[in-house]
Amino acid sequence: MSIQRTNFFNKSWDEWKDFLINNAIYIVIFSIISIVVIREPSFISIPVLRxxxxxxxxxxxxxxxVAGIIILQGTDLSLGxxxxxxxxxxxxxxxxxxxxGRFYPDMAQLPLFVPLLVAIAVCVFFSAINGWVVATFKIHPFLAxxxxxxxxYGILSIxxxxxxPGPQPIGGHDTRYVELVTGETLRIPNLVIIAALTAVLIWVLWNKTTFGKNMYAVGGNPEAANVSGVNVTRTTILVYVLAGVMYGLGGYLEAARIGSANNGTGFGYELDAIAACVVGGISFSGGIGKVSGAVAGVLMFTIISYGMTFIGLDQYYQYIIKGIIIVVAVSLDAKKYLKKV
Known part of the structure; x- marks a missing residue:
């Protein structure tokens, strides 16, 4: 009887090669973080973590x-x-x-939830159009x-x-709005609490509802899902609608977080979000992805970005490093998909 090798350090060369390839992205990220910590030990501190x-x-x-859309084998360039x-x-x-410099000089103060609902409604409207076009006309999500x-961008600029005041940055936010977003509850930043609650909601939707099961089914094999009785068109549109809700909430929070907003706000955000999802194991091959993966991907990317800025690395070099990480992550994802095929 042969004895199976279960010891981590007793792997064959092929096993080590597969391990290194499958975990290359995490090795690269860990190496970058290690360099940052070695250069600036103060990077490991409570204020930095906050x-x-x-x-x-x-x-x-x-x-x-965007993670739900990626699970459907799609993407969303309109996120930003x-x-x-x-x-x-x-x-x-x-x-x-x-x-x-009020945008609407004669408008009375609104309850905080009203602009939030308006922002979400705007994003849901355009995201639903995306989903409808993709599902109905079978246009690739990249093009749609x-x-x-x-x-x-044109409508936003208008x-x-x-x-x-004309086309100038919109500032002077209501103090209630700023406090809601940038304040703290029990010494925990409100933004972190909102993000945590959102993560719980998404986990429930993805794992404990018919909608979530249908989303994974459509992402894994649309034809098989359709034969099984899943309404592919409806599911696709609902995934885009949920994405619109997230974009609306994100934009509402972002305006208060950065202190102003203009028609350039959100530029490039789609790249960071998509990259974080891929790094977190949400596959473009469809039907694969977890909430924990999205959380891990976002945290890793933020740590890298903050760390490189922390040590004073030029922004242009940061773009190069981020680009390499994205290419490596997508390449590894494609390799895993080819193995399954």
Missing amino acids: NILTQSAVRLILAFG RSVGFAAVVSASLLQRPDYA TMGMMITL YFASGA
Whole structure:
């Protein structure tokens, strides 16, 4: 009887090679973090951890939105512009009454939830169109959402320029709004609490509802899901609608977090969200992905970004490193898919 090798250090060369290939992205990320810690030991501290968690909060909410679309073998290039639209709408409706450059000079103070609902409604509307176009006309999500990205930027810019002060950054936020987003509850940043609650909600939707089961079924094999009685068109549109909800919430929070909003807000956010999902194991091959993966991917990317800035690395080099990580992650994802085929 042969004795199986169960010891981690007693692997064959092929086993080691597979281990290194399958975990290459995590090895690269861990190496980068180690370099940061060696150069600046103060990186490991409570204040830094709080900053990382706070910066990760909105990114995580956006990642949850696009993650469902990736599970459907799609993508969403309009994410950043949707977030920007939500941020501009929220900021324009939630300015202090005494602020000189109000977008709507004669508008009374609104309850905080009203602009949130408006921001979500705007994002859901455009995301639903994306889902409908993809599901009905079988257009590749890359092309459909790229068209929406351009369209959204045009509409957003028109709205941004229509305010009383003209096309200038929208600031002077209502103190209630700022406190809600940037304040703390029991010494925990409100943004972190909101992100955690959102993670719980998404986990329930993905794992404990018919909607979640249908999403994974459609992502894994649309034809088989259709034969099994799943309404593929309806499921696809609902996934995009859920993404719109996440974008609207993310934009509402982001405007208060950064202190202002303009028609450039949200630029490039889609790349960070998609990259974080892929690094977290949410596969473009479809039907594969976990909430914990999205959380891990966002945290790793935020740690890397914050760490490189912490040690003073030039932003251009940061782009190069992020780009390499994305290429490696996508390549490994494709390799795993080819193995299954």
